Amino acid sequence: MDTATAATALSDATRQWMIEWGFNPDQPAATGQYQDTPLIRAARNGDATITLELLALGPQACALNHRNMDGTNALWAAVVANSLDVAEQLLAAGIDIDNLNDNGASVLMYASSSGKAPWVQYLLEAGADSSAETLDGFTALDLAANIHCLKLLKAAR
Template identity: 45%
Template sequence: MTPELREFLLEHGFPLDDPDAPGANGLTPLMRAAKLGRIELIDPLLAHGARVEVLNQDGCNALWLACYHGDPALVRKLVAVGAPIDQQNGNGASCLMYVSSNGKAELVEVLLELGADPTLKNFDDWTALDLAASPGCLRALRKLRP
C-alpha cells in the first residue's frame, strides 16, 4: 500500500484491510476517490483489491461517481479497468442518462465513444436522449439517430 493510499483511507475513515468497505453514504474507497477526482489513487486501490463492480446503496458504481465529478480522464480510466459502463442504478438510470440529464455534454461524448448504450431506458421509459438537458448533450445523442 502506498503512503498516499494509506493516508486517504485513514482520512476518510476506511479500514486499511478491506478495500471495498463502505464508508459514509455507502461509498467504498474507490467510489470516494472517483467522486473526489483522485485519479492517482485508482491503480493503488485496484492493486489493494478494490473491485470496480461494487455498488453503493443507490445502485451506483465508481464510474457513476466519476461522472458526478466530471473528469473525462477519470471516466476513461475506470472504463479501461473494467467498470461496467451501462450499470443502471436503483432508478434504472445509467451513467449516460445521468450526464445527459445534467448537461455534461463532454461526458456524453466520452461515454458514447467508450461504448455506452444510448438505447437503455430508465424505469420511466426514458433514454439519455429524452433526458438531454443541454444543446450539447442533445447534439451528441442525436448524431446516433438514423
C-alpha cells in the same frame, strides 16, 4: 490478489487517505458512508493517483463494480467530479459503463440530463448504451438538458 495481500500493497499515503475518509486500509473493498467503497470515494474526489493504486489491487480487491446505496458505481462518481483521468482508468479496468442505478438511470443518462455534452460524447465513444431506459421508460435522449446533448444522442441512434 487476496484482500490481505492487497492491503499490504497500498502505499502509506493511500493507507492514510483511507483512514482520513473512514475506511479500513486492511479492507480496501469494504464500504463506508453511503455504502461507498474507497474506489467510489477516490473517483468522487477526482483523485487519479489513489484510484490507480486501488485499481492495481484487482477488480475484486477494490470492488470495481460495487454499487453504493443509490446503485451508482465509481464511474458515475468520476463523471460527477468531472474527472476524465479517473473515468479513463475505470473504463480501462473494465467497470460497467452501463450500470443502472436504483432508478434505472445510467451514467450516460446522468450526463445528458445534466447538460454535460463533453461527457455524453465521451461515454458514447466509450460504448455506452444510448438505448437504455429508466424505470419510467426514458432514455438519455429523452433526458437531454440542452441542444448539444440532444444532437450527440440523436447522432448515436
